[in-house]
Amino acid sequence: MAEGAGILVGTADGLHRVGDGGGVELAGHRVTALAGLRGANAVAGSDGEWVALLDGRSVWLGDGRGSWEEVAALEGPPATCLVRVPDGTLVGTAEAHLVRVGEDGSAEIVAGFEAADGRDGWYTPWGGPPDTRSLAVAPDGALFANVHVGGILRSTDGGDTWAPTIDVDTDVHQVLAPGGPVLAASAYGLGESLDGGLTWDLVTDGLHATYLRAVARVGDDVLVSASAGPGGDRSALYRRAGGTGPFERCRHGLPEWLGGNVDTGWLAAAGPRAAFATADGTVYAASDGGRTWDAVTRGLPRVTCLALT
């Protein structure tokens, strides 16, 4: 990796910095989620400014170099994901709730999400309650909340009201709104919306299997992880050059199969750099848009999230 370029890997035991000096912060904590303060999504926080979700129970702000401060303790079902918004942090939870955490540490359930159309139809294949699984904010401020299993809901009024978009049964695992098309990693391929999330198409051309758990945009290209299903059998990484056309399998520097799903939050990209983690605690990085990969560390504790610095 280039000097100064690092990867922050959230794990079941602390936040591990790969490259850029290395080190472990927040040891003993499960780093549930991580987002840059300036970026819309969990990538490239400027000067290492980050917001982290720890143990599913508290929100912390930090510089990614050991200085962290708890800003809010959360009650209720465990928190699962987060995204920075203009007036604080939006946190998703188990049982499919949203909590708005203010800059003053206040935490309030987002009532509009509780009242979202179609909520009664959200479910899980195992019969339990659905979770809010991923969040995204587009450059124009539109908010996206992915429920598993409940599709993707969109808010264009700062989170006051939410409307369903993609079909619930598309089984979305991650939503991403980096500018340009809104993207969704789903069980049926890559969901792509060219109209801000109103309508969606599914892209599968070139994939050996359509069960996608993670998506990232690296430059104009799109990276996804794909496998045969929840067990992660025959898991691989793919790149869609220019965001159009078929997917191409990423092979250079990677094993034949990745040994389990590259899960939601385990794949990130910024500029030409990208990185992802595997279930066995290996992190791979690329600096050429995902064309060639190197294993940059191995043996990490169970990975929970990943971001680039």
Place this chain on the structure above:
Amino acid sequence: MTTAIDVRRADTRPRTALPWLDSRHSFSFGRHYDPTNTHHGLLVVSNDDVVRAGTGFSTHPHQDMEIVTWVLDGELEHKDSAGHQGLLYPGLAQRMSAGTGIWHSEMNPRSDADVHFVQMWVLPDTERVDPGYEQLDVNGDLDRGGLVPIASGRDHDAAISIRQRDAVLWGGRLQPGETVWVPDARWVHLFVAGGAVELEAAGPLAAGDAVRLTEAGRPRLVADPVEGAEVLIWETHG
């Protein structure tokens, strides 16, 4: 209570179809909610699941439920947060008591074949107990014919125990033309897991069909004279 024999055909069951899972539900489940179809006696879930090779239900939670899994074809790997791990195969009865709460995964370890199993949930007679697990190979008993207790809250020695004193799951791998009698209980749920049968007062039943009996006595059940049948029968009294 009025006697009732309610036949539910296989193709009338709500279905959850995903790339990795084909699940048919006898009762309300997941997104399929019907307030008129939530249980029969103490049986609240009976899912007929086919999970594709190399996939399955990744780790998820349960609480206060007795969960019995019966594999019909293939293998299913169970792992839970209490440290239990097991490979289920046809004839191995498994019970997981979710109790105060447990996380578990159910994965098809085979890369070359689907797994077909029936998962059944029964309400426990006591909530907030410690989670538990038990498995038992009953193939030998099944091979002897007749109905065999697979899971029981009524002290059947040859069965796995469940924490519901008012429920027993009977299984049968019936030979062609074999006759058995359905247990006499307040509520009985008969599921044809394979083959075909003829049930007195209900008529012919094929794989995937089920019958909900209420105070129906002990009707005669005869396996198809050519292919025989595999049946799962819950008797519940509460």
